[in-house]
Amino acid sequence: MAAEVADVTFAVESPRGPRTVTVSYRRTGAGAPLLLLHGIGHHRQAWDPVVDILAAERDVIAVDLPGFGVSPPLPDGLAYDLSSVVPALAALCGALDVERPHVAGNSLGGLLALELGREKLVRSVTALSPAGFWTRAERRYAFVTLLAMRRAASALPVPAIERLSRSAAGRTALTSTIYARPARRAPEAAVAETLALRYATGFEQTLAAGRDVVFRDDVPGLPVTIAWGTRDRLLLRRQGVRAKRAIPGARLVRLPGCGHVPMNDDPARVARVILDTSR
Secondary structure, eight states, X not given: OOEEEEEEEEEEOOTTSOEEEEEEEEEEEOSXXXXXXXXXXXXXXXXXXXXXXXXXXXXXXXXXXXXXTTSOOOOTTOOSSHHHHHHHHHHHHHHTTOOSOEEEEETHHHHHHHHHHHTTOSSOEEEESOSSOOOHHHHHHHHHHHHHHHHHHHHSOHHHHHHHHTSHHHHHHHHTTTOSSGGGSOHHHHHHHHHHHHHOTTHHXXXXXXXXXXXXXXXXXXXXXXXEETTOSXXXXXXXXXXXXXXXXXXXXXXXXXXXXXXXXXHHHHHHHHHHHHO
């Protein structure tokens, strides 16, 4: 199945006038469009374990969010908050000639997916361990953990990261915070995502923008699934119950044995949840 890997550039309004944003993406498959959004410090390759399954039924567009992966940072005049990033994603869809795609997001991407749904910019929402349903203490714990991961990724020499990636124990040391089954991660993927965390230019500003974010609004009028790994060590699964209270029409799904980034822990189950929602 041929895949298109490219950059797209488009204009986004800001308080200081239009700004130019560039986003890198990978597009593959056929069918109704499906936009995939990764979490903070990650990159579009987080979705690689499920892309081929999804592409059998969907036109899959996996993006590097601005300031993450190989997408450039947002230009001056645009903040890394919901009021800037959500319109940027809407403009991205317009630039790709995609009207109201289905969307699936993980962590930060799950929060963005829910905001896109609240704004009626998408057809359905699948949110995997979405941010925004935390208490103050849970948010502080998650942010401290993320900052520690960032510091570790920045401090380790690249040869040490490559050496760790070659063993199951080493991949566990690198990625066990986000995966329940880190040994399943391919060595080259563990290296790439550790470096993606190290070099994410939008990391600190995105984290700062999230300090006051709590998702309280309903998302009526479209299918919404909220799925949570039973072994999520970053955003604890009880936050899924709060998400269900905030969005009473949503389907709440357990992902047994999955961590915070469940796509690698159980690709078949995660793909099925996304496809069921988008049907």
